[in-house]
Amino acid sequence: MLGLESVRDGIRRAASSCGRSAGEVTLMAVSKTHPYEAVMEAYAMGQRLFGENRVQELASKFPPPGQRPEGMTVCLIGHLQRNKAAKAVQIADRIDSVDSTGLMDELEKRLAPADRVLDILFEVNSSGEAQKSGFTCEEELMAALEHLSLTPHLRLAGLMTVGPLGGDEDRTRKAFAWTRSLYDRIRAMGYDLHVLSMGMSGDYVTAIEEGSTEVRIGTAIFGQRDYGNG
Ligand SMILES: *Cc1c(COP(=O)(O)O)cnc(C)c1O
Numbered sequence: 001m002l003g004l005e006s007v008r009d010g011i012r013r014a015a016s017s018c019g020r021s022a023g024e025v026t027l028m029a030v031s032k033t034h035p036y037e038a039v040m041e042a043y044a045m046g047q048r049l050f051g052e053n054r055v056q057e058l059a060s061k062f063p064p065p066g067q068r069p070e071g072m073t074v075c076l077i078g079h080l081q082r083n084k085a086a087k088a089v090q091i092a093d094r095i096d097s098v099d100s101t102g103l104m105d106e107l108e109k110r111l112a113p114a115d116r117v118l119d120i121l122f123e124v125n126s127s128g129e130a131q132k133s134g135f136t137c138e139e140e141l142m143a144a145l146e147h148l149s150l151t152p153h154l155r156l157a158g159l160m161t162v163g164p165l166g167g168d169e170d171r172t173r174k175a176f177a178w179t180r181s182l183y184d185r186i187r188a189m190g191y192d193l194h195v196l197s198m199g200m201s202g203d204y205v206t207a208i209e210e211g212s213t214e215v216r217i218g219t220a221i222f223g224q225r226d227y228g229n230g
Helices: 002-017 036-044 055-061 082-091 101-114 138-150 169-188 204-209
Strands: 026-030 049-052 073-076 094-098 118-124 154-161 195-197 214-217
Touching: 002 026, 002 204, 049 055, 055 073, 055 082, 082 101, 094 101, 094 154, 101 118, 101 138, 101 154, 118 138, 138 154, 138 169, 154 169, 169 195, 169 204, 195 214, 204 214
Parallel strands: 026 049, 026 214, 049 073, 073 094, 094 118, 118 154, 154 195
Antiparallel strands: none
16 A cells, blocks of 8 residues: 555655654544555554545444444544444544534534544534535634534544645635634634644645644555446
């Protein structure tokens, strides 16, 4: 799996070019559409953090929590429908795509009976694109922050965003910089955030320059995705 080494290299170079250390940037390997063998190949090379964007695919690909290889962590990064919240809390180590207070309530309802606390990220729609999920403005995000007082089994660990389609560098940089400013503001309010998840195969260098602490890379590690004909 040559892709993993070259992505690690790319992260190191991007970090050092802007005066950051590579240790400040965690690599999440996004394994959607790729088989568990590919996951284990990356695991054998030291990769521990994985991302999947569908509940069902995560559930059928990875062993249940407790039976996974040591240190393996799997996060849900795709839009989560409320009716899949129950399943999601059973199998995801973190849910990175929390984008509404309604979803927060649904997750809380599933976690409270077992008194389990789950790490989440708030997803921010930083590009303004209608097809993207996420909180679209600061007011919405602040309301969600306040809502955390009603969902004690959700522990907010940070923010996640997907950059604009098309890869125009200026727009990408603006979207990431805006998300970073929200992250800084929330931290300044006293919230203990430590994850700023932004950057994918095509834009992770810009994301690191704009302060990302976690990049989500699929294609550049595992190759092109084949979604089949269906
Ligand atoms: C698929 C996906 C990624 C990885 O995208 P690549 O371009 O293949 O690196 C990252 N984040 C999310 C939310 C995704 O759905």
